[in-house]
Amino acid sequence: xxxxxxxxxxxxxxxxxxxxxxxxxxxxxxxxxxxxxxxxxxxxxxxxxxxxxxxxxxxxxxxxxxxxxxxxxxxxxxxxxxxxxxxxxxxxxxxxxxxxxxxxxxxxxxxxxx
Amino acid sequence: xxxxxxxxxxxxxxxxxxxxxxxxxxxxxxxxxxxxxxxxxxxxxxxxxxxxxxxxxxxxxxxxxxxxxxxxxxxxxxxxxxxxxxxxxxxxxxxxxxxxxxxxxxxxxxxxxxxxxxxxxxxxxxxxxxxxxxxxxxxxxxxxxxxxxxxxxxxxxxxxxxxxxxxxxxxxxxxxxxxxxxxxxxxxxxxxxxxxxxxxxxxxxxxxxxxxxxxxxxxxxxxxxxxxxxxxxxxxxxxxxxxxxxxxxxxxxxxxxxxxxxxxxxxxxxxxxxxxxxxxxxxxxxxxxxxxxxxxxxxxxxxxxxxxxxxxxxxxxxxxxxxxxxxxxxxxxxxxxxxxxxxxxxxxxxxxxxxxxxxxxxxxxxxxxxxxxxxxxxxxxxxxxxxxxxxxxxxxxxxxxxxxxxxxxxxxxxxxxxxxxxxxx
Numbered sequence: 097x098x099x100x101x102x103x104x105x106x107x108x109x110x111x112x113x114x115x116x117x118x119x120x121x122x123x124x125x126x127x128x129x130x131x132x133x134x135x136x137x138x139x140x141x142x143x144x145x146x147x148x149x150x151x152x153x154x155x156x157x158x159x160x161x162x163x164x165x166x167x168x169x170x171x172x173x174x175x176x177x178x179x180x181x182x183x184x185x186x187x188x189x190x191x192x193x194x195x196x197x198x199x200x201x202x203x204x205x206x207x208x209x210x
Numbered sequence: 211x212x213x214x215x216x217x218x219x220x221x222x223x224x225x226x227x228x229x230x231x232x233x234x235x236x237x238x239x240x241x242x243x244x245x246x247x248x249x250x251x252x253x254x255x256x257x258x259x260x261x262x263x264x265x266x267x268x269x270x271x272x273x274x275x276x277x278x279x280x281x282x283x284x285x286x287x288x289x290x291x292x293x294x295x296x297x298x299x300x301x302x303x304x305x306x307x308x309x310x311x312x313x314x315x316x317x318x319x320x321x322x323x324x325x326x327x328x329x330x331x332x333x334x335x336x337x338x339x340x341x342x343x344x345x346x347x348x349x350x351x352x353x354x355x356x357x358x359x360x361x362x363x364x365x366x367x368x369x370x371x372x373x374x375x376x377x378x379x380x381x382x383x384x385x386x387x388x389x390x391x392x393x394x395x396x397x398x399x400x401x402x403x404x405x406x407x408x409x410x411x412x413x414x415x416x417x418x419x420x421x422x423x424x425x426x427x428x429x430x431x432x433x434x435x436x437x438x439x440x441x442x443x444x445x446x447x448x449x450x451x452x453x454x455x456x457x458x459x460x461x462x463x464x465x466x467x468x469x470x471x472x473x474x475x476x477x478x479x480x481x482x483x484x485x486x487x488x489x490x491x492x493x494x495x496x497x498x499x500x501x502x503x504x505x506x507x508x509x510x511x512x513x514x515x516x517x518x519x520x521x522x523x524x525x526x527x528x529x530x531x532x533x534x535x536x537x538x539x540x541x542x543x544x545x546x547x548x549x550x551x552x553x554x555x556x557x558x559x560x561x562x563x564x565x566x567x568x569x570x571x572x573x574x575x576x577x578x579x580x581x582x583x584x585x586x587x588x589x590x591x592x593x594x595x596x597x598x599x600x601x602x603x604x605x606x607x608x609x610x611x612x613x614x615x616x617x618x619x620x621x622x623x624x625x626x627x628x629x630x631x632x633x634x635x
Contacts (some may be wrong), residue, residue, distance in 0.1 A: 166246075179274070
């Protein structure tokens with residue numbers, strides 16, 4: 097899996113490509129941990145290039161979201177493709193995470209918050 | 211603003227109580243105690259037999275916990291007792307750790323108990339049900355029910371499932387369970403949260419192909435007498451002992467199912483002449499690891515299935531090869547969870563003996579299978595799964611808060627105040 101990290105003012109954007117599973121999860125965990133230590137703790141995770149998420153991947157996103165929210169921030173998800181969307185729907189994380197169809201929409205929503 | 215902490219009440223069995231799902235509750239609570247979102251945990255448990263009590267649990271570096279024994283297996287009054295206890299402690303959220311026979315081995319107390327979650331919701335407590343089994347996945351034919359009785363049981367099972375689905379959220383441990391309930395009942399309050407691994411920091415696989423006394427140990431673990439029955443396994447064990455290979459020991463670890471008191475005693479008497487069989491009785495939590503670590507193969511002598519298996523997760527955590535029944539879609543179910551096993555035909559002693567022998571005689575396959583199951587079991591620790599629950603709890607509490615705020619705004623508007631004025635008062 098490839099992770100492209102960029103900074104949009106105070107918001108961290110993580111664009112992922114490939115499989116988001118137990119093998120690739122630690123790299124994302126490190127990134128989200130460092131976001132949660134910033135102020136404001138906002139991250140956007142772009143999953144438009146991800147074709148598979150397993151339970152470990154989801155757990156990393158949930159932990160990241162919890163930590164960011166504890167620091168008055170959040171993790172926004174964008175660009176979720178159909179196979180991955182099914183996992184979010186089964187776990188009902190589609191109602192828990194703030195989800196956006198495009199990166200632009202997520203960035204706009206994030207900037208309104210920070 | 212950080213969210214206020216929540217008080218979570220869990221209606222469950224709990225060790226040293228020996229009811230089904232007690233071990234899951236133990237590990238769930240162990241992890242929940244480490245979460246900073248939680249203010250207090252209140253366990254609404256079943257009463258222990260005379261002279262026994264739940265241990266006192268201090269709150270050093272952990273969320274405080276209170277155990278309130280308030281219901282009794284098989285009692286008709288359980289809903290009232292549980293709701294009265296909940297009313298007293300006023301939790302923010304109630305979690306019910308359930309399967310269909312949690313509250314009794316007879317139909318009426320079992321069914322009445324399963325109405326408690328929806329009653330709790332009616333009383334104003336956000337209610338979440340963790341349902342370990344689905345009636346739709348219980349193989350009643352293999353369990354010996356005729357088609358007429360099966361239809362009646364399925365009808366009432368469907369009714370009870372509908373009642374459980376009237377709670378705020380029903381949590382299931384497998385994707386196909388979620389899809390099944392959503393499709394059959396047309397609901398959207400079902401959610402997937404995997405079983406999770408009990409062992410937090412996995413150590414290397416302890417895989418004694420032959421144990422210290424130079425013998426293979428076959429282990430079966432659980433609560434026996436209903437759909438977990440050991441007759442076929444004991445007969446297969448007799449057959450295996452006639453064959454040429456290192457000595458064998460059969461360990462039957464666990465107790466009677468609450469629904470089948472006296473079963474294991476009857477088995478012990480019936481098979482008293484079979485050598486190298488150990489009935490351990492109840493295995494305290496601290497000894498579970500050594501029981502699994504000593505095993506060469508874990509055998510699941512089920513005559514029907516209820517879907518997934520908690521014991522299978524445990525066998526995986528200890529990196530064990532497993533022998534499983536070939537029933538319905540059980541093979542598919544465990545494959546979906548990432549496990550592998552050898553399979554036998556229910557009712558055929560030769561088939562079970564053959565499946566065990568195939569693994570006993572192939573240490574390489576045993577090791578590969580053990581490694582595979584180990585990876586499956588450790589993919590997600592239960593601590594992470596508990597986070598999923600907390601996220602859903604918080605979502606429900608936020609929703610409730612929003613509804614209350616909305617209602618209060620409407621009342622203010624009705625009485626001629628602007629909502630802005632109301633909030634600035």
